[in-house]
Amino acid sequence: MSIQIDKTKCISCGKCLNICPGNLIAEDEEKKASIKHPKECWGCTACLKECSAEAIKYYLAADIGGKGGHLYSKNCGDSMAWYIVSADHKKYHIKINKKDSNAY
Ligand code: SF4
Numbered sequence: 001m002s003i004q005i006d007k008t009k010c011i012s013c014g015k016c017l018n019i020c021p022g023n024l025i026a027e028d029e030e031k032k033a034s035i036k037h038p039k040e041c042w043g044c045t046a047c048l049k050e051c052s053a054e055a056i057k058y059y060l061a062a063d064i065g066g067k068g069g070h071l072y073s074k075n076c077g078d079s080m081a082w083y084i085v086s087a088d089h090k091k092y093h094i095k096i097n098k099k100d101s102n103a104y
Pocket residue numbers: 005009010011012013014015016017032033050051052053054055056
């Protein structure tokens with residue numbers, strides 16, 4: 001499990017660096033976010049939720065899509081949209097109201 005950061009989309013806001021609980025993301029020489037220790041990422045998705053530039057992808061484990069399947073998110077006001085792109089490039093999405101996201 002790991003993330004990948006698209007430097008061409010990164011706007012150098014620094015939010016992912018500050019939110020990662022493992023301190024796994026750093027700024028590179030161009031001031032763009034870069035994952036320092038990809039193997040240590042445990043997939044909490046906090047950095048995806050913070051990134052307003054849709055620059056971060058989270059690669060899915062083999063048993064839930066794998067082989068290039070990935071996930072990214074988009075903030076839509078009161079909602080968070082999650083996009084899942086499968087290995088065969090099919091795209092699915094779900095929208096979650098942020099106020100209900102921790103309700104059980
Ligand atoms: S949150 Fe997104 S835009 Fe901001 S530094 Fe991280 S990757 Fe770049």
